[in-house]
Amino acid sequence: MFGEKTSKIFPMTLLADKKTDKTESNEIVLKGIPSSPGMANGRAFVIMPELIIIPNILISVDNVPAEISRLETGLFMMIGEIQSALDKVKGDSQNISAILETNLLILNDEFFLDSIKERIKKGYTAESAVVQEYDEQIKFFKNSKDGILQERSFELEHLKDKLLATIRKKITNHEIPENSIIVAQSITPTDVVHFKELKVIGIITEAGGIASHSSMLARSFGIPAVIGVRDAHNLIQNNFDLIIDGYAGLITISPSDDFINSFKEKKSKEEDRKRELGELIKLNSETEDGIQIKLSANIDSPDDVKEAVLVGCEGIGLVRTENLVMSLKRFPDEEEQYKWYKEIADRAYPNPVVLRAFDIGSDKYLEGLPHIEQNPALGFRGIRFLLHREDIFANQLRAFLRASANKNLKIMLPMISSLNEIEHSKILLEKCKKELSDKNVPYDMKIPLGIMIETPSAALLADKFADAVDFFSIGTNDLTQYTLAVDRTNEFVTELYDTFHPSVLKLIKNVVDSAKWKKIPVSICGELAGHAAATGFLVGIGIDELSVPPGMLLELKKRIRELNYKRAKKKAREIINSNSSAELMKLLEII
């Protein structure tokens, strides 16, 4: 498919001559996996993979010591190179050092090394022995059911290539100009450290691996990266003008003037926004006295992840998957869902993402749903609908599981009011897991399963439910309307809708206490989480996590940083014990 388009690509020099020509036919967009957020515009620097053909030529016994010495020299040089990269990142985070140290451990693994030497002693060259031994391990890792281990196979592959090049003394000291966008088949973590030194502004690779160490390094250095771009080093030539979008995973080759302008606008907006948000992004979300409150974002689509990442969220606390249904006006099949969830998981990686199963009811007009119900809020919605339509539910669960191979997804069930709803869902989930296992499809076998607490029933039975699930998330909007028996869409009673009602706060407190007792995490994803007056109370009762729309996240962080946990705790107790709504409001304003 890409082959046909190749002919359309022109180097920027040609494009420059055509500046007056308004035909925008040269622009080509390639899609990959967004692996490190950010955007950049610059010239391509293509690193061609070295074609190393290793014939399995047998050597004579006399040559064995010489081959072993070539292997050891190669290793020595490569270890030196990684060591020097390690010295360069000393000041940076521990994560970065740990990644490079793991590469060192692999190269220094004497058992692994002995196996390679054994092969040389059997009469193979150093290169052949390296290829044979590495390939055996790589094959083992690739065949593993463990997603992370599969990713490690890429890493071994990169290490192998580098080692072979080093043994052949083809050390590639590229002259990379500043502000280049690197295009390569694959890169090692050590390469990423060097790229940072060389002021590289973007990285594009053909190899995949969102959880790979190279991807993690690019993220820590803030270098935008797109990976898994098929045939990139053939489609892109040196000096091509590129725009890399590390949020969406898009690469635009020879962008039109219009596109460049809109890019510049976006980029400057992004920089303004970062400047405006300033230091807050980098600061921890913790109270004055050091209590950590995790801040996550509520989102509706893969595109929303960008804003969430930009404001430095620590995870996605709620994905309203029913938005996919609403946008398609039908139920998506498993494959459509898988792609959507996977994209969200990849864009947020390594941060966790909570996917809420379709929370859909008869207020939405869809095939398979009753068209009219007297009272949709109390009707056939959420888990009730899902358990009735097991076909739809199972499709969604399988899609969730398939997208979970990198272990950063969690599943959440909506509208739970009875334990048997949890149990039925679990049986179905296990059935879906088994189907995937039977087909050798990788997924996170320990994917956490949590529930929304949004009915008074769930809030009151939280201690029982806590034994059955891995986490809670409190949906304060529905919890309020069900507790107070107030339809929030009914204008005659909206005045009675009060999230700060003592009964609602008491239920929330009960849920948090139960979760603490049973040692499972509890978060709030409803509107109350972002409400300025509620922050102190929620922190005070011991909430672990608040999930809000991305735009509200930093203000919330600011408020948390100004709070004193001990004082908030005391105040929260007074609020819970207050006698009247008026007294309560007064207390809330003080916090």
Next chain:
Amino acid sequence: MIEQNVIVRNRAGLHTRPAAALVKLAAKFKSEIYLIRDGFAINAKSIIGVMTLAAEQGCELVLKIDGNDEETAVKELTELFESGFGEI
């Protein structure tokens, strides 16, 4: 020779970083240290070996240690497993 059952407690399992921590600790001891999963034994001083185990959360392994410092080794290695490699 000592044999001791250990359980992988951290959620992500015995992936790269815990594997590295384990190998580094094992390398400190003179004893021979093996990890056994379902009869499949690997040398705990080899990072490739430990990664090959693909030990996920909840997985039960047997530590088999033989040497002069086996007592200290079994104690420190068991503690490392119990602490979930510091990332529970």
